[in-house]
Amino acid sequence: MDPLSPLALLFAEPPAAQDRETKLQRFFGQMAAIRHCETRLLELFNAGLVRGTVHTCLGQEACAVGVLAALDREHDIVCSNHRGHGHYLANHGDFHGLVAEVLGLPEGVCGGVGGSQHLHRRNFYTNGILGGMPPVATGMAMAEKRLGTGRVACVFLGDGAMAEGSLYEALNLAGLWQLPVLFAVEHNQYAQSTHWSQEHAGALHERAASFGVPVSEVDGNDVEAVHAAAAACVRRLRGGEGPAMLFMRTYRLGAHSKGDDLRDPAEIEAQRSQEPLLRLRQLIGKPWADAAESHVRQAVDSIVDGLRRQKEAAR
Amino acid sequence: MSSYLQSLNQGLAAAFEADARVLMLGEDVVDPYGGAFKVGKGLSTRFPGRVISTPISEAGITGLAAGLAMRGLRPVLEVMFGDFLTLCTDQIVNHITKFALMYPGVTVPLVIRTPMGGGRGYGATHSQSLEKMFLGVPGLTVVAPSLAHEPGALLRHAVLADASPVLFVENKLLYGQALAGGTDDRLQVVQMDDDSGYPTAVVRNLPGSAPDVTVFAYGGASRTLLAVMRRLADEEISVKAVLPSKLRPVPLAALVAQARESQHLLIVEEGSAGFNWGSELAALLYEALLPGLKRPIRRLAADDALIPCAAELEDAVLVTEDKIEAALLDMLS
Numbered sequence: 001m002d003p004l005s006p007l008a009l010l011f012a013e014p015p016a017a018q019d020r021e022t023k024l025q026r027f028f029g030q031m032a033a034i035r036h037c038e039t040r041l042l043e044l045f046n047a048g049l050v051r052g053t054v055h056t057c058l059g060q061e062a063c064a065v066g067v068l069a070a071l072d073r074e075h076d077i078v079c080s081n082h083r084g085h086g087h088y089l090a091n092h093g094d095f096h097g098l099v100a101e102v103l104g105l106p107e108g109v110c111g112g113v114g115g116s117q118h119l120h121r122r123n124f125y126t127n128g129i130l131g132g133m134p135p136v137a138t139g140m141a142m143a144e145k146r147l148g149t150g151r152v153a154c155v156f157l158g159d160g161a162m163a164e165g166s167l168y169e170a171l172n173l174a175g176l177w178q179l180p181v182l183f184a185v186e187h188n189q190y191a192q193s194t195h196w197s198q199e200h201a202g203a204l205h206e207r208a209a210s211f212g213v214p215v216s217e218v219d220g221n222d223v224e225a226v227h228a229a230a231a232a233c234v235r236r237l238r239g240g241e242g243p244a245m246l247f248m249r250t251y252r253l254g255a256h257s258k259g260d261d262l263r264d265p266a267e268i269e270a271q272r273s274q275e276p277l278l279r280l281r282q283l284i285g286k287p288w289a290d291a292a293e294s295h296v297r298q299a300v301d302s303i304v305d306g307l308r309r310q311k312e313a314a315r
Numbered sequence: 316m317s318s319y320l321q322s323l324n325q326g327l328a329a330a331f332e333a334d335a336r337v338l339m340l341g342e343d344v345v346d347p348y349g350g351a352f353k354v355g356k357g358l359s360t361r362f363p364g365r366v367i368s369t370p371i372s373e374a375g376i377t378g379l380a381a382g383l384a385m386r387g388l389r390p391v392l393e394v395m396f397g398d399f400l401t402l403c404t405d406q407i408v409n410h411i412t413k414f415a416l417m418y419p420g421v422t423v424p425l426v427i428r429t430p431m432g433g434g435r436g437y438g439a440t441h442s443q444s445l446e447k448m449f450l451g452v453p454g455l456t457v458v459a460p461s462l463a464h465e466p467g468a469l470l471r472h473a474v475l476a477d478a479s480p481v482l483f484v485e486n487k488l489l490y491g492q493a494l495a496g497g498t499d500d501r502l503q504v505v506q507m508d509d510d511s512g513y514p515t516a517v518v519r520n521l522p523g524s525a526p527d528v529t530v531f532a533y534g535g536a537s538r539t540l541l542a543v544m545r546r547l548a549d550e551e552i553s554v555k556a557v558l559p560s561k562l563r564p565v566p567l568a569a570l571v572a573q574a575r576e577s578q579h580l581l582i583v584e585e586g587s588a589g590f591n592w593g594s595e596l597a598a599l600l601y602e603a604l605l606p607g608l609k610r611p612i613r614r615l616a617a618d619d620a621l622i623p624c625a626a627e628l629e630d631a632v633l634v635t636e637d638k639i640e641a642a643l644l645d646m647l648s
Binding site for chain 2: 077110111113114118120125127131132133134135136137138139140141142143144147148153165166169170172173176
């Protein structure tokens with residue numbers, strides 16, 4: 001990507017000292033760009049240009065943007081899951097590599113081998129097996145600790161993966177050996193089509209503490225709060241105080257994957273008033289937000305349209 | 316002459332000595348216990364902080380070891396019994412091997428060591444040879460040294476020089492055995508290296524004579540097979556054993572070359588019959604040797620059954636010296 005393109009600037013490392021307004025504007029731009037990219041990917045899917053599946057993070061952009069802003073995106077490790085586009089974009093700002101990968105083009109970040117759920121670039125790794133990455137991320141954190149690099153690892157998971165046993169093995173190992181790993185839970189309420197209350201006993205946010213892993217609960221649709229809470233967790237990790245869990249309450253506005261959303265439309269509609277872009281828009285002012293949104297949409301469209309033409313020409 | 320166990324212990328120590336990135340994890344591996352079968356005994360004392368006893372979390376520690384390998388270390392994971400690999404399978408099949416194949420530029424230099432096999436009365440869940448379940452996993456190297464190998468050298472190679480994930484299968488009954496081909500051993504052992512670092516051993520009981528039968532086997536089956544070969548030497552029955560240490564990928568060229576020396580071919584393995592190493596090897600040999608092959612390839616494996624605890628019941632299921640000898644004599648009758 002051209003380093004001076006609007007998206008490259010938006011996702012470049014920010015200056016060390018940033019006033020609140022600039023920071024929030026930056027968060028808004030990043031979330032708007034991710035939202036628009038996800039919307040365009042669904043459109044490409046519906047046009048028959050994407051093989052397999054796509055899992056979008058519509059409504060969860062604040063989790064991706066807030067957590068990644070608290071990490072050293074150049075050096076820290078991020079492990080992600082099937083719903084990883086937002087994490088990837090918030091980490092690398094690489095819209096071209098992601099969209100090309102989902103389209104199965106050779107210039108995709110994994111050459112089309114990975115597809116939507118298997119992305120890797122530098123220190124970023126996603127895989128499509130729920131609950132499989134927490135032990136891996138824990139091992140990566142252990143390696144960095146032993147090698148004394150000062151890097152930390154962050155692994156994203158949802159409430160669905162909190163029903164997988166391997167998560168608890170990882171929490172135990174991380175707590176036992178005080179490893180610098182952040183378990184970033186996006187409690188988006190749904191495991192595919194099943195509401196979390198139908199598959200979990202007890203309180204999800206209380207589980208990690210029994211492994212000596214402190215839990216920081218936060219409104220996952222408030223990007224500023226997510227960032228602050230994630231930053232506090234990361235300080236703990238870097239200070240050698242062991243792992244942490246960031247428990248973000250959010251809501252998946254879109255379907256599990258490309259279509260088939262059987263939830264009550266009234267429930268989804270009610271959640272729309274709480275979604276992160278809308279809330280931040282109210283905070284930073286609508287005219288500015290509208291202009292910024294239009295700006296990033298154009299930039300995303302230019303990448304997506306170019307790749308779409310390429311894909312169509314190759315068919 | 317060192318034993319299989321001593322060789323492995325020395326090989327591990329050599330790897331620790333050669334590369335500070337090497338570490339070992341597993342259940343109860345720290346001294347004084349030193350692991351259920353003592354393969355790593357003494358290492359935690361010699362290399363403080365580099366041998367780590369873990370919780371009983373096979374899935375978790377397998378994933379953890381993968382993470383260590385991907386971020387610059389050279390972990391060796393000891394899985395206490397090979398039967399427990401079922402708990403590690405998601406990490407092996409859907410993570411470790413996938414990472415190396417689907418992420419550009421990523422390697423997972425991880426060695427998972429584990430003892431397989433029966434004969435000690437441990438019963439159904441601690442006696443199996445489950446390696447056949449991992450022979451169909453793309454991207455995984457499966458190694459199983461026999462008594463005719465230098466197991467420690469193979470292990471050192473896997474840890475220090477192999478960038479791919481390796482499942483390293485040891486056999487419980489081999490641990491206490493002396494390695495074959497020593498000065499007082501009547502068997503002749505020749506290592507055929509194919510540059511992979513995992514040689515195929517060729518063992519003859521009557522060197523210089525054309526073999527009446529060529530037997531393909533690996534790992535634990537080498538104990539029973541070599542014992543039978545020593546016995547048959549007295550009866551002037553010439554048997555050649557071809558023992559690859561690398562089960563997957565199959566070192567096919569070397570095995571086909573060895574197969575051409577006799578018309579009687581037998582494949583022996585300790586694991587259960589059906590959908591196993593021998594099935595694949597027989598198919599590969601037929602493809603390579605037909606139409607020159609005059610006789611069907613015979614196969615011998617444990618019964619496709621549960622492994623019982625009591626000695627007589629276990630012997631009835633597993634491959635024994637008597638069963639190998641009977642198969643050989645039957646082929647030559």
